[in-house]
Amino acid sequence: MTRAARTPSASNRLGLDYRAEAERLGPPVTPIIDAHAHINGRDSARVYEEARRAYGVVHVFSQTLPSNAEAVRSVLGESVSFVAVPDYTAPDRLRAHREGFLDDIRMWHGLGARMVKFWCAPRGRDYGREVGDETLMLLDNPWRRKQMDLAASLGMSFMVHIADPDTWFRTKYRDASRYGTKHEQYEPLERLGEEYRNIPWLLAHMGGSPEDLGFLAGLLERHPNFIIDTSATKWMVRELSKHPRGALLEFLQQFRGRVLFGSDIVTHDAHLSDDPGPRGMGEQARNEQEAFDLYASRYWAYRTMLETSYEGESPIADPDLAMVEPDRFDAMSAPVLRGFALPPEELRVLYREACEGTLTAWYARG
Numbered sequence: 001m002t003r004a005a006r007t008p009s010a011s012n013r014l015g016l017d018y019r020a021e022a023e024r025l026g027p028p029v030t031p032i033i034d035a036h037a038h039i040n041g042r043d044s045a046r047v048y049e050e051a052r053r054a055y056g057v058v059h060v061f062s063q064t065l066p067s068n069a070e071a072v073r074s075v076l077g078e079s080v081s082f083v084a085v086p087d088y089t090a091p092d093r094l095r096a097h098r099e100g101f102l103d104d105i106r107m108w109h110g111l112g113a114r115m116v117k118f119w120c121a122p123r124g125r126d127y128g129r130e131v132g133d134e135t136l137m138l139l140d141n142p143w144r145r146k147q148m149d150l151a152a153s154l155g156m157s158f159m160v161h162i163a164d165p166d167t168w169f170r171t172k173y174r175d176a177s178r179y180g181t182k183h184e185q186y187e188p189l190e191r192l193g194e195e196y197r198n199i200p201w202l203l204a205h206m207g208g209s210p211e212d213l214g215f216l217a218g219l220l221e222r223h224p225n226f227i228i229d230t231s232a233t234k235w236m237v238r239e240l241s242k243h244p245r246g247a248l249l250e251f252l253q254q255f256r257g258r259v260l261f262g263s264d265i266v267t268h269d270a271h272l273s274d275d276p277g278p279r280g281m282g283e284q285a286r287n288e289q290e291a292f293d294l295y296a297s298r299y300w301a302y303r304t305m306l307e308t309s310y311e312g313e314s315p316i317a318d319p320d321l322a323m324v325e326p327d328r329f330d331a332m333s334a335p336v337l338r339g340f341a342l343p344p345e346e347l348r349v350l351y352r353e354a355c356e357g358t359l360t361a362w363y364a365r366g
Contacts, residue, residue, distance in 0.1 A: 010284070010317040011294040013334055018296035022054035025303055029344045031058040033355040036159075036204060036231035036262025038063045039080065041269030042071035047291045048267045049075060055299035061262075061359060063117050065089060066104055073111075081363055083159060084108035084116040084151070089278070093131045098143045102150055109154050114363040115202065116151040117159040118144060120189075122179040123172065140188040148196060157200040157362050162189050163208030165235050167320040182209075186219065193223045200225055200358060202260070205232040210239040213251045220255050227358050228255075229262030230350075233298040234318045237305060241338040252346055260354045263298045267291070301337060306347060310339040 006015050034052070039045050039062040052060065063083045064072050072080060084105050090096035105116055124137025135141050139160065148158065163185040164173070173179040185208065193201055207228045209216045220226055230236055240248060252259055270277025271285035271294060285291040297316050304310050314337040321329035342350070 006289075006293075008332070009290060009293065010332065011290070011297040012315055013317055013332060014313070014315040016297075016300070016315055018051075018293055018300055019054060021300055022296070025055070025300075025307070028056040028303065028307070028347065028351055030348045030352045032056050032261060032351045033058070033360070034060040034263050034265070035202070035260040035355050035359055036061065036063075036229045036264055038264070038266040039072050039076070040065050040068040040267055041271075042075060044267040044269045044271050044291055045072050045075040047272070047288055048265065048295050051292055051295040051299065054296065055303060057299060061115070061355075066107065069111055081359075082108055082111050082113040084113045084156065085119075093127075094133060094136070097131075097136055101143075101147055105147060105150055105154070105156070109156065112363070114155065114365070115157045115159050115359065116147065117161075118147075119161045120185070121161055121164050122168075122185065123164070125179060138188065139192060148192070152196060152199055155365060157202065157359070158196070159202040159204060160189065161204045161208070162186060163205075165239070165320060166211045167324050171323050183215075190219075190223065193226060197223075197225055200227060200362060202359070203228045204262070205235060205264070206230060206240075210236055211242075213243065213247060217251065217254065220258060227258045227260060227354075229260040230302070231262030231264035233263060233265075233301050234314075234316055234320070237301050237314050237316070237337050238318055238320065238335040240340075241305065241336055245340050248340055249342065249346065252342070252350065256346075256349050257354045257357050259350060260358065261302070261351050263302065265295050265298050267295060305337055305339055306342050306350070308339040309341045310337065312337060 006012060008015055034057050037060050039048055039060060059079050061081045061083055062072065063085045066087050067089065069082060086101040086104055087096045090100060118139060120137055120139045125134055128134045128136035151158065163182055166182065169182050203226055207216050207219060268277060271291040272288055274286050276283055285294045301314060301316060314334040316334060317332045318334050319331055321333045321335060322331055
């Protein structure tokens, strides 16, 4: 590994030179399509463009805030496809996730979006309570159903964030009477997946269950319209690295063409200054070099885990470790990253062909 003289950070604990690391890895076996990212900000999009090109990513499906769409497209051009999301910055949050999202879905459709994102994490119950409707972010909320019906009428597919890491259910979500169990998160998904069976559903973050490939396999077997992506780098590195190589390879082969590459990279112009920005976004990076490391670290981690036989600490800090075992870990601790050295034919499908056969094809329908 190539190291640079840098102060360790949460995105670069090992002091890697991510530009030199990209050259060391070389081009991927096929140009990569990133099916899951959040690109916002004109200036940070330029930094992201450098990072993604260095690691062989040529197209991205982005959940961009409505107010950022024009700026992001001015930088990335036709190499970005938008995914419809509500306006999380709107002052009237209740309206933004009800009738406001209906308006935004129509707007996004006009910008070429052919997929709608529904965020249904258990902590959405807290968000809903804050704005006066605890059920607001549930997948089967009546307003969500109206949004699904509108999206379906426009020929749009669905993306859903349905569950969070097991580590969170052991800590943040210990009160099952408030948040439900992890398996209970999937009940409305399965009902609605059957009801909208003619529409592709992209389940983010390995369907919310990278810890349990058997459960995930059952979900995909029951619902042929479900596909998944690999997004959420820290989560995937921690949990996928625990699986034997043979188990992960068997899973990818069983569901070849239904597992898409995704990073979950989030860019924001607050990463380029000392301004903390909304929700403390600016604390992740404070200048262009730190922003580059933040974005490039995610692609480095995925390509190293999927393509090589590396075994060692991840360069990305994972606070979930300290959340579960505070006596053993701190905020800068990281899990083992175990490389799977996947065969080139599997990498081609994961990196590109799976997305071309699903999302890209759906977007091409017009």
